[in-house]
Amino acid sequence: MRVHFIAIGGAAMHNLAIALHKNGCDVTGSDDVLFEPSVSRLASYGILPAENGWYPEKITADLDAIILGMHARIDNPELLKAQELGIKVYSYPEYVYEQSKNKLRVVIGGSHGKTTITSMILHVLRAAGKDFDYLVGAQLEGFDTMVKLTKEAPVMVIEGDEYLASPIDRRPKFHLYNANIGVISGIAWDHINVFPTFKSYIDQFKIFIETILPGGSLIYSKTDAVLEEVVASNASNVQKEPYALPEYIIENGVTTILSDGKRYTLQIFGEHNLLNMQAARLVCEQLGITNADFYQFITSFKGAARRLELVGKNDTATIFKDFAHSPSKLQATIHAVKAQFPDRKLIACIELHTFSSLNKDFLAEYSGTMDEAEEAIVFIDKKTFEQKKMEPYPAKVVKAAFAKNNLTFFNDPQLLSEQLESTKLNNSSLLMMSSGNFGGINLSELKNKIL
Incomplete structure (x- = not known):
């Protein structure tokens, strides 16, 4: 089988590509931008595209299937070529x-x-x-x-x-x-x-x-x-x-x-x-x-990556990171940490990063979700608004939506990092929640500074 992946860099896409390669398929792929860990993982199996970009000349009649990732657009030149040649195009779930x-x-x-x-x-x-x-x-x-x-x-x-x-x-x-x-x-x-x-x-x-x-x-x-x-x-x-x-x-x-x-x-x-x-x-x-x-x-299950994952701890403090970003996930994760360590102060930090969470009309869904945290921080990297071509909004809009008086808002990762590094974690839990990366803040380095 010869299979070509359009937008091979996605989490599910590159893993499916590796799985098919391991099964003996002849796998190729393209993407306009690739990030870790997909770059290293594709390279280790010899199926990393030589160059970023779309190359319709890769799409030839002897391909058995095209697998199309969500990251690609409907006018993608490789997709158009595949449709022209009548090659079967699948989504990865299909x-x-x-x-x-x-x-x-x-x-x-x-x-x-x-x-x-x-x-x-x-x-x-x-x-x-x-x-x-x-x-x-x-x-x-x-x-x-x-x-x-x-x-x-x-x-x-x-x-x-x-x-x-x-x-x-x-x-x-x-x-x-x-x-x-x-x-x-x-x-x-x-x-x-x-x-x-x-x-x-x-x-x-x-x-x-x-x-x-x-x-x-x-x-x-x-x-x-x-x-x-x-x-x-x-x-x-x-x-x-x-x-x-x-x-x-x-x-x-x-x-x-x-x-x-x-x-x-x-x-x-x-x-x-x-x-x-x-x-x-x-x-x-x-x-x-x-x-x-x-x-x-x-009893031996330690959890999935970034799902209440332990970053570090000492006798009186613990730091967790979690993938939570939607209102229900945010509230459930905060409740879990507070119930597990009820006598500790809970400092909860959420990065709004997805299209839904950044949508001004959706923000009200977050009302009350951080109430169990003694200290609540909301972070939106100002670059995220630019990347997603969304209109930014001020701190007062976020504070009103979350309906928590003592909430702190940051849109600069450097300022957020300085705030976290100054945090005294005595008898406290720090919960860092995001589907992004807090503007590049290294949580392992942060752990070493504040624990």
Whole structure:
């Protein structure tokens, strides 16, 4: 098979390219801009494009398939050439489905927790010695790539993003997988640039349930009122399995699960993660793993990258980083840290970085989300507005939206860095949340200065 990737540098795209290369495919690709870690990872497999840019001469009639990334535009010269030649153009979720349609497919959807639930399932399946393929949205400890596709594995576990599949396929990715087992962790409005109303966003999850194959199952959080209503109104021929929090205790900042008279001490924490764990448990149960084995295997799970990831700690202070950016994720992550360390001061810093989070009309969704933090900081790199061609707004707009009187706002990474470096972290937790990189602030260096 000869496969060419247009916009090969994306997280899922470059991992899929590596997976196909490892399977013996002849893989090529192009992109106008490439960043780490995709540059190093593609180079290590010998499939890094020699030069950045689009080269229609790479598109020849002997290609078996084109895989088109969301980063490309509809007038991309390589895409136009492929269409002219009549070469089959796939989005990556469409291609993943084609390669896994003879497998049992588990698809994890929801506005939050998708990566963690998927990661937990993969961790337990591997510990149980199961053979499986997967697609996950973060690099996991012990897994070489974020995508694995083989002919032999009977099961594929897929993180099902609700964002659009490609520039020429405007369907949400998770609509394309046709799950046998579907998961929805919760519904909280996101991607406002694509789904301008909450109703239009909710509708995507209703459609996802309809894509689950007849006789399949839907695993969903019954703690989410919006999701409960969606499931209750659905008449699909699927088994519906709700989940809620397990029995647990917190002692000295450590969470322990209580099940069937046994105790299972976890390396993760937070109610949102315990809910994620219950979703993963029900999936694994359907894949033949007992609850006792699941809880035993999950005790060694350390979390997915940038999901409440420990940056550093000492006897009286802890620093975490997290991918949280949407209002629901922000509130859940703050609550998790405060509940785990209730006697410590919580300093929470969020970078607004995505199109939705920066949208002035969406900002009000953040009202009250940082209330549990004793000290709240919001950062928007002024360069982000320029890069996204959005009109900047002053600090008073942000403060009014978050509705927190003592909130501090920064738009200069240097000033933010100086503020953080002057922070006294005695008996405190520092929580740094972003899908970006805080304007280039090195959290490891910051840790060394303030711990």
